[in-house]
Structure formats: structure tokens, C-alpha cells
Amino acid sequence: xxxxxxxxxxxxxxxxxxxxxxxxxxxxxxxxxxxxxxxxxxxxxxxxxxxxxxxxxxxxxxxxxxxxxxxxxxxxxxxxxxxxxxxxxxxxxxxxxxxxxxxxxxxxxxxxxxxxxxxxxxxxxxxxxxxxxxxxxxxxxxxxxxxxxxxxxxxxxxxxxxxxxxxxxxxxxxxxxxxxxxxxxxxxxxxxxxxxxxxxxxxxxxxxxxxxxxxxxxxxxxxxxxxxxxxxxxxxxxxxxxxxxxxxxxxxxxxxxxxxxxxxxxxxxxxxxxxxxxxxxxxxxxxxxxxxxxxxxxxxxxxxxxxxxxxxxxxxxxxxxxxxxxxxxxxxxxxxxxxxxxxxxxxxxxxxxxxxxxxxxxxxxxxxxxxxxxxxxxxxxxxxxxxxxxxxxxxxxxxxxxxx
Amino acid sequence: xxxxxxxxxxxxxxxxxxxxxxxxxxxxxxxxxxxxxxxxxxxxxxxxxxxxxxxxxxxxxxxxxxxxxxxxxxxxxxxxxxxxxxxxxxxxxxxxxxxxxxxxxxxxxxxxxxxxxxxxxxxxxxxxxxxxxxxxxxxxxxxxxxxxxxxxxxxxxxxxxxxxxxxxxxxxxxxxxxxxxxxxxxxxxxxxxxxxxxxxxxxxxxxxxxxxxxxxxxxxxxxxxxxxxxxxxxxxxxxxxxxxxxxxxxxxxxxxxxxxxxxxxxxxxxxxxxxxxxxxxxxxxxxxxxxxxxxxxxxxxxxxxxxxxxxxxxxxxxxxxxxxxxxxxxxxxxxxxxxxxxxxxxxxxxxxxxxxxxxxxxxxxxxxxxxxxxxxxxxxxxxxxxxxxxxxxxxx
Numbered sequence: 001x002x003x004x005x006x007x008x009x010x011x012x013x014x015x016x017x018x019x020x021x022x023x024x025x026x027x028x029x030x031x032x033x034x035x036x037x038x039x040x041x042x043x044x045x046x047x048x049x050x051x052x053x054x055x056x057x058x059x060x061x062x063x064x065x066x067x068x069x070x071x072x073x074x075x076x077x078x079x080x081x082x083x084x085x086x087x088x089x090x091x092x093x094x095x096x097x098x099x100x101x102x103x104x105x106x107x108x109x110x111x112x113x114x115x116x117x118x119x120x121x122x123x124x125x126x127x128x129x130x131x132x133x134x135x136x137x138x139x140x141x142x143x144x145x146x147x148x149x150x151x152x153x154x155x156x157x158x159x160x161x162x163x164x165x166x167x168x169x170x171x172x173x174x175x176x177x178x179x180x181x182x183x184x185x186x187x188x189x190x191x192x193x194x195x196x197x198x199x200x201x202x203x204x205x206x207x208x209x210x211x212x213x214x215x216x217x218x219x220x221x222x223x224x225x226x227x228x229x230x231x232x233x234x235x236x237x238x239x240x241x242x243x244x245x246x247x248x249x250x251x252x253x254x255x256x257x258x259x260x261x262x263x264x265x266x267x268x269x270x271x272x273x274x275x276x277x278x279x280x281x282x283x284x285x286x287x288x289x290x291x292x293x294x295x296x297x298x299x300x301x302x303x304x305x306x307x308x309x310x311x312x313x314x315x316x317x318x319x320x321x322x323x324x325x326x327x328x329x330x331x332x333x334x335x336x337x338x339x340x341x342x343x344x345x346x347x348x349x350x351x352x353x354x355x356x357x358x359x360x361x362x363x364x365x366x367x368x369x370x371x372x373x374x375x376x377x378x379x380x381x382x383x384x385x386x387x388x389x390x391x392x393x394x395x396x397x398x399x400x401x402x403x404x
Numbered sequence: 405x406x407x408x409x410x411x412x413x414x415x416x417x418x419x420x421x422x423x424x425x426x427x428x429x430x431x432x433x434x435x436x437x438x439x440x441x442x443x444x445x446x447x448x449x450x451x452x453x454x455x456x457x458x459x460x461x462x463x464x465x466x467x468x469x470x471x472x473x474x475x476x477x478x479x480x481x482x483x484x485x486x487x488x489x490x491x492x493x494x495x496x497x498x499x500x501x502x503x504x505x506x507x508x509x510x511x512x513x514x515x516x517x518x519x520x521x522x523x524x525x526x527x528x529x530x531x532x533x534x535x536x537x538x539x540x541x542x543x544x545x546x547x548x549x550x551x552x553x554x555x556x557x558x559x560x561x562x563x564x565x566x567x568x569x570x571x572x573x574x575x576x577x578x579x580x581x582x583x584x585x586x587x588x589x590x591x592x593x594x595x596x597x598x599x600x601x602x603x604x605x606x607x608x609x610x611x612x613x614x615x616x617x618x619x620x621x622x623x624x625x626x627x628x629x630x631x632x633x634x635x636x637x638x639x640x641x642x643x644x645x646x647x648x649x650x651x652x653x654x655x656x657x658x659x660x661x662x663x664x665x666x667x668x669x670x671x672x673x674x675x676x677x678x679x680x681x682x683x684x685x686x687x688x689x690x691x692x693x694x695x696x697x698x699x700x701x702x703x704x705x706x707x708x709x710x711x712x713x714x715x716x717x718x719x720x721x722x723x724x725x726x727x728x729x730x731x732x733x734x735x736x737x738x739x740x741x742x743x744x745x746x747x748x749x750x751x752x753x754x755x756x757x758x759x760x761x762x763x764x765x766x767x768x769x770x771x772x773x774x775x776x777x778x779x780x781x782x783x784x785x786x787x788x789x790x791x792x793x794x795x796x797x798x799x800x
Contacts, residue, residue, distance in 0.1 A: 004601065004602020004605075004641060004644070005644055005645045006643075007643055010642075042538070043533070045454065045732060046453060046454040047537075047539060048454045048465060049482065103534050103535055104535045127541065138498045138499055138501075138541075139451060139501055139540075139541030140540065141539070142540040142541065143452075143535055143540060145524055145535040145536045146535035148540070149535075207614060209613070210614045211610070213613065214606050217602070217605065217610075217640050218603045218606035220602055220640055222640070223619060223639070237415055238415070239416065239418050240416060241418055242417055243419070243420075243618045244613050244616070245418070246420070343412075345411070345414065
């Protein structure tokens with residue numbers, strides 16, 4: 001793989017910018033909004049409910065501007081957006097940005113007024129959770145004080161939820177985005193290779209964590225914490241770490257589970273690989289085989305135009321025919337907190353009617369349980385929806401790696 | 405009614421939580437005292453204010469209602485998390501507004517004056533978040549459920565407790581400073597012409613992680629020494645090898661025991677031009693002079709006036725550049741872009757820990773130099789928590 005110095009990538013093109021803005025404007029027009037407003041959102045260090053949510057808080061801003069922090073007013077009628085930011089400089093997409101002055105609330109209100117939105121119907125993205133984005137953020141991602149100030153200063157405007165206006169634009173990926181996700185998936189796979197190379201009984205877990213992260217960052221990924229679980233089987237749920245753990249050493253008979261993420265072009269790719277430090281017990285093998293078959297069957301059913309209901313039922317019922325249990329675990333990939341979200345916790349029921357579409361990218365990692373329920377396993381990676389079904393973005397083989 | 409673990413709660417995420425119960429009681433007592441002085445019935449740390457939440461609970465994610473009258477607080481957490489400080493928090497999943505509202509009602513705050521931490525930027529915490537850090541959807545719902553209460557900003561109620569560090573915190577700030585310094589050493593060791601800047605970035609980060617730092621972005625500015633707008637990176641640079649005469653300015657951040665510290669020292673891959681030497685010398689002098697002036701009781705306004713006026717005698721410019729160390733976004737924040745007017749009258753206190761890195765510039769501002777790291781305020785003055793030789797590192 002290319003090292004960072006040899007990577008020729010300078011951000012998304014102006015064509016990509018226009019494609020994104022046009023999609024958002026089209027969605028806003030269909031919904032009858034005069035503009036789409038991305039207000040100041042809470043920062044991820046403070047709203048850190050999960051890694052996805054931390055990254056997802058300001059994701060609409062990054063999608064529309066390639067800036068880390070900004071508020072955006074995108075008029076539906078095709079006029080140029082007004083972007084307010086506390087950053088020093090704009091970028092190729094937005095050479096001119098309006099500096100945040102005095103307070104975000106005041107600056108955003110002034111920008112809305114300058115755009116002629118005093119009496120407009122304003123679509124606000126991120127005000128509450130969506131189907132395609134911000135699915136985990138039950139209370140949305142918007143900063144309180146600045147937004148309250150905007151409402152106060154524009155009493156005659158109507159503010160309504162428009163999370164799906166941007167969400168659906170983010171749901172389907174362009175060729176440029178798919179290329180970035182492909183590279184990200186390859187970097188994440190390289191991180192997994194590093195883990196397999198180093199994980200041995202006696203290895204310090206903090207060192208292992210560090211080396212895996214180092215390998216991915218040195219291939220050009222932004223730093224995105226790996227979720228690392230380890231421990232003996234049968235002792236309940238494995239503890240999860242998102243920083244290098246201190247004072248923990250891998251032991252023979254340990255299970256390792258992980259979510260290995262790499263970020264390229266701002267998009268989060270994820271690959272997942274269970275590992276066992278020992279010979280895999282025979283009792284686990286049927287569930288591991290089930291998981292593999294379920295994953296491949298799932299790829300065949302990721303067909304554009306179909307609602308998720310069919311896919312959910314296929315996966316959730318897959319184990320039953322073999323006397324085992326299976327559960328769908330998957331969600332969208334992109335700038336952070338991408339949906340739709342299917343987890344054992346939420347079962348994804350609200351997403352049954354959402355359509356699978358061409359050029360969506362998901363992390364697909366269904367869970368298989370043994371017949372007696374004492375063992376479960378999940379393996380997965382990034383999958384692109386094509387006309388022919390799901391295509392893994394990086395070639396790997398489902399299963400559990402045994403290190404003896 | 406306590407909220408209990410919802411079905412299918414996510415896996416517990418383990419984080420460092422090593423402060424003692426005595427430290428917990430010190431923090432809670434001091435916050436209660438500040439709240440009582442300000443006339444609040446309780447302090448609410450709402451969803452969105454994760455940094456104060458961690459300071460008050462040592463939990464990765466939490467919301468909290470702390471009554472000012474000494475009663476036990478109600479803490480809300482997720483993913484089955486708990487610790488020695490908070491053995492039995494209320495548990496939630498993704499729903500935070502309802503338990504926050506119920507906690508306020510359970511504690512009798514229906515008509516109280518409720519101090520909300522993080523509603524706006526404070527004098528010494530949440531300094532870069534002018535409009536605060538609170539989640540709108542959640543707070544709006546809480547206010548709707550407790551309509552007769554009065555919600556007001558109380559950022560400084562917690563902020564002024566975070567401002568002065570305990571012995572436990574200072575010990576960890578020292579460790580953190582050592583880790584940051586080791587990161588800087590790694591940068592100096594590896595930075596050479598031809599080196600892949602992205603790999604260098606990864607190596608420096610890895611050095612600090614292996615020494616036990618939590619992740620915090622490393623900032624490198626890499627460009628030719630005479631570049632007008634040098635390029636700044638908070639992620640591994642792409643398409644970039646270090647070239648001769650490259651100037652690498654840096655902010656090397658480390659976190660131990662939740663204490664974020666920073667060291668910085670510019671590195672030049674070449675000979676230091678004569679024009680820079682006078683600016684570097686001026687920076688050394690303001691660094692030392694400022695350090696000598698930092699004592700308990702001195703106001704930040706007095707210190708800023710002294711530093712900002714220091715360069716004029718030498719026909720150069722100087723600016724006070726500093727910020728607090730701690731759980732994150734600590735202040736007061738002074739710099740080229742931030743004047744920290746709110747903190748001008750605030751006196752320096754024993755137990756403060758700051759990153760002290762004043763900025764010296766040539767008169768035309770084309771040459772700018774900053775060097776420094778964390779310093780602790782003791783009763784006798786300032787003590788640097790890092791040991792480095794002043795100046796620009798030149799790698800020929």
C-alpha cells in the first residue's frame with residue numbers, strides 16, 4: 001500500500017462539491033424548504049456517547065464544506081451558501097468564509113437574515129435523529145445556546161427538522177467517496193493484519209493497541225480509536241477499550257474482538273475480525289460457519305430498490321433453520337453516525353421501509369449464536385451496493401483467526 | 405425512580421478512573437460551595453457537557469444533578485458503566501432528556517434556580533466554546549418537563565473548581581508533561597529531510613500512546629521557513645516529505661489521568677537565519693520574565709499587559725499566549741486571536757497549571773516564534789513541569 005507521502009489526494013473535487021450541494025438543494029425543494037440550515041453542532045469531545053456519535057456530531061458540516069466546524073445556510077434556489085466558521089481559512093470549496101463574530105448565535109442569525117430568510121421555512125439538519133444520519137442521536141446534535149439565539153432573532157421564520165434532506169444526500173456515495181472508502185477499508189484490513197501479526201499470549205494489550213493504530217495512521221488514516229475487546233470466554237461480556245489499556249496482558253485462551261476503523265477523505269471505513277489465542281473449540285465451529293454463510297447470503301440480497309424488511313428477515317431468521325440464532329448488525333458508512341442502524345439493541349424496526357440503494361456503503365457484520373447460546377461471533381467489513389448485490393470493498397474471508 | 409439498565413445496553417467502555425474518593429469529595433464539596441454562593445438549588449451537568457461530566461464522575465459519559473445543599477447527586481450513565489465514585493448511577497441507553505428531567509424532579513427542583521454547566525463559554529473552562537456545549541434537543545425537553553424552574557448558566561461554578569488543581573491532579577499533570585516531552589523528543593529524533601511526514605506523525609503519536617497517553621490530536625505545521633501561510637495538520641499529512649529548510653512548529657499534547665498538557669518547540673531542518681535569532685532571544689526573555697511574574701495573586705490582566713508590551717522596546721511584538729491544562733478546553737485562554745477579557749481581573753492561584761508559551765514576532769510579523777510547555781503555580785511562583793533547553797532545534 002502507498003505510504004502517506006506517495007498518496008496523491010488533495011481533497012474532493014469541485015464537481016463533487018456541486019454534486020453534494022445539488023442533491024441537498026433538490027431534497028430541500030421537494031420538502032418545501034427555502035434553505036437548508038446546518039447550525040453550530042456540539043463538539044464530539046463533549047458529546048461522546050459513542051465513537052460514531054463523537055464523529056457524527058459535525059458530520060453534515062464536513063459533508064457540505066470539508067471544514068471541521070462551520071454553520072451553513074444553503075438556499076434552495078441555487079444561490080451560493082453562506083458559511084460561518086471559526087477557522088482561520090477557507091478551502092478550495094469555499095475560499096470565502098464568514099468569520100464567526102462575537103457569538104455563533106448572532107453570526108448565524110445575521111447570515112440567515114442576509115440570505116433573506118426572515119420569514120422563510122428553514123430546514124434544520126441535525127435537530128433530531130434521522131434514518132440515514134444521526135440515527136444514534138436521539139436528541140440531535142445541535143448546540144443549545146446558539147440555536148436558541150437564532151430562534152429568538154428570527155421570530156417570523158419557521159424552523160423544521162430537515163435531517164433527512166442532508167441525510168439522504170449522504171446515504172448514496174459518489175465515485176470519489178467510494179474510492180476513499182475503498183482505501184480506508186484496505187487500511188483497516190492492514191490494521192487487522194498487524195493485530196494478527198503481533199497478538200500472542202504475553203503481549204501487552206496497550207502495546208498491541210498502539211502498534212495497530214500506528215500502522216493505520218502511517219498508511220494515511222486519520223486517527224479513529226479502535227474498539228478493542230479481550231478476555232477469557234465465558235466470563236460475561238468482554239470489556240471494551242477505546243484507548244491503549246494499561247496493565248493488561250494477553251493470555252492463552254483469550255478472545256479478541258474489535259472494530260478497526262480507518263478514515264480516509266473524512267469517511268470512516270470499518271473492518272472487524274475476531275481472534276482466538278488457541279485452537280478454536282469444536283463447539284464454536286457451527287456458529288462460525290453459520291456466520292460466514294449468513295454474510296455471503298446477505299451480500300446476495302443487498303439489491304438496489306428493495307426495502308430493508310426483506311434483508312432484516314433473512315438475516316434475523318437465518319440461524320433458526322439450523323437450530324441457532326442470528327441477528328442483523330450493520331449500519332451505513334460515511335462521515336460519522338451513518339445509518340440506517342441495525343443492532344441487536346434496536347433491531348432496526350424503524351428502518352423496515354427504507355430502501356437499499358445503489359452505491360450505498362454499509363458495514364455488514366451479522367452475529368451468529370451457538371445453539372446453546374453460550375457463544376456468539378461477528379465478522380464483517382465494508383460492503384458497496386452494486387446492481388448485482390453487495391461487493392466487499394476489501395477481500396477478506398469471514399471466520400475467526402486462531403493464533404496458537 | 406432510578407433508571408435501570410435498558411435491555412441490550414452496549415458494552416461498557418473502560419476508561420482511566422484512578423482518582424481517590426477524597427478527590428471526589430473535594431470536587432463535589434467545592435462545586436456545592438460555589439453553587440450555594442451563586443444561589444443555585446443545584447448544578448445540572450447536561451448531555452453535551454462531557455468534559456465537566458467526566459470531571460465530576462470519572463465516567464466516560466454522564467449527566468448529573470448535584471444539589472447545593474449537600475444531598476447525594478443523581479448521576480445518569482450509559483452502557484452499564486459505574487465506578488468507585490459513582491457505584492450506582494441511573495442507567496440509560498440513548499434517551500437522556502427523560503432521566504435528566506426525572507432526576508431534577510426527584511430532587512425537588514420543580515421551582516428551583518438550576519445552574520447549568522456548559523451553557524456558555526466560561527472564564528476558565530469551555531473557553532473556546534463561546535456558545536457553550538449543551539445539546540439543544542435534550543435541554544429543551546428537560547426545560548419543558550420542569551417548566552417552573554429557572555435555568556441559568558453555571559459554567560464558572562464548576563470551572564473555578566477545575567481551575568486550581570489538587571495534589572493528585574498535579575502529579576498526573578507532571579506525568580502528562582513528561583509524556584508530551586517524550587513525544588517531542590521522538591519528533592526531533594525522526595524529523596529529517598526526505599522523511600514521510602505522515603509516517604513521522606504516526607510515530608510521534610505512537611510514542612505517546614505507548615507511554616500511556618490517551619489520544620489527543622497532535623498538531624504539526626510544516627512548510628518552508630519563509631512560507632507566508634504555512635500548512636497546519638491535525639491528521640497525518642498526505643503527499644508530503646520533509647524538505648530541507650522546512651520549519652516544523654508543533655503542539656504536542658498528552659493526556660494522563662485526564663490531565664491534558666502540551667509542549668511545543670519549533671524544529672528547523674537547516675541553519676537558523678540571523679533574522680530569526682533576535683526573535684528567538686526575545687521569546688526566551690519574555691518566557692522567563694513572564695515565568696518570574698506568575699505568582700498567586702497576580703491578575704491575568706497585569707500579566708498580559710506586561711507581556712504584550714514587552715517587545716516594543718526592541719521594535720518587535722510580543723503577545724501573551726497561554727491556556728490552562730486539565731480535562732480539556734481549560735483557560736484562561738490568551739493568544740493572538742483570544743484576548744480572554746473575561747479573565748483579566750482573575751487572580752492567578754496556587755495549583756494552577758498552564759501551558760505557558762508566549763509569542764514573539766518581528767515587527768512585520770513575518771517571523772513568529774513560540775516555545776513553552778506546562779507550568780505549575782506554587783506559593784513561591786511558577787515551576788516548569790517540563791525540562792527542555794530553550795530555542796529552535798536546528799537539524800542541519
